[in-house]
Amino acid sequence: EQPEETPRPAPRQISQERQKITGLPLYFQGFLSVRHSRHQEFREYWTELRGTMLFFYDDKKAPTYSQKLDISTLTSATNVYPDENGSAQFILMLPSGELELKANNCECGKEWKGFILTVTKLSVPQDASLLPGQLTRMHEVLEKEKKRRITLTDCSRASLNRKSPPSSTLTAMPVCFYAVSRQEATEMLEKNPSCGNLILRPGSDSKNYAVSIRQELDAPCLKHYKVTSKGTSYIIELERQVRVPSLQDVVNYFVSQTQGNLKPFVI
Secondary structure: OOOOOOOOOOOOHHHHHHHHOOOOOOEEEEEEEEOOOOOOOEEEEEEEEEEEEEEEEEEOOOOOEEEEEOOOOOOOOOEEOOOOOEEEEEEEOOOOOOEEEEEEEEEHHHHHHHHHHHHHOOOOOOOOOOOOHHHHHHHHHHHHHHHHHHHHHHHHHHHHHHOOOOOOOOHHHOEEEOOHHHHHHHHHHHHHHHHHHHHHHEEOOOEEEEEEEEOOOOOOEEEEEEEEEEOEEEEEEEOOOOOEOOOHHHHHHHHHHOOOOOOOOOO
């Protein structure tokens, strides 16, 4: 008798897991071949457009992504053009360099390009080759992305209006300081991974400070560290206390100790 195969996770379960890990709404998905440099070979991924991030999965059913790319700073995209095999290619122009993408056919390529331009430029492209149904979905995505951006802005304004610890001034604070609670910091990190993964905030006693971080190791991991103000210096409460001269040095310590895996959260 043949042993039973381990059941594969259902699509809904996979989608929920990816939503939890990325913290971003899903706008479009499908297979895309990707090439970061003309000297490399194209590699096919199951690709998801979430917010202004592209997430690349080795397998359609893989719960965690193998690569991600922030496309919020997209400057332009080339026209979609067919290659000799009938696939359709286009290039995203980013400050960090070019990214070549290849879809199965021209219609699919134009749809991908349309959704990417919609979320990065906050405008549905005027492309006569797009079908009415595709344009309708792009307008729906546009409204969702606008609401997401408004939420981010409101969150940022609320943090600036909160009372900060008495000994501080906002102008002297690191860019990743937000006058938010532990729970609010957790939600900001979970919902906006493209903005960074380290927040400096007031401590629960309103006299000291805390650092909240979110790292994606085997699974997303949230941690909070107390930072105590002592005279003209600050003590990071780790297993072995670390004393630094300023709050900016607190942030710099975490960034340097993780070789840049931690990045200040900036909206």
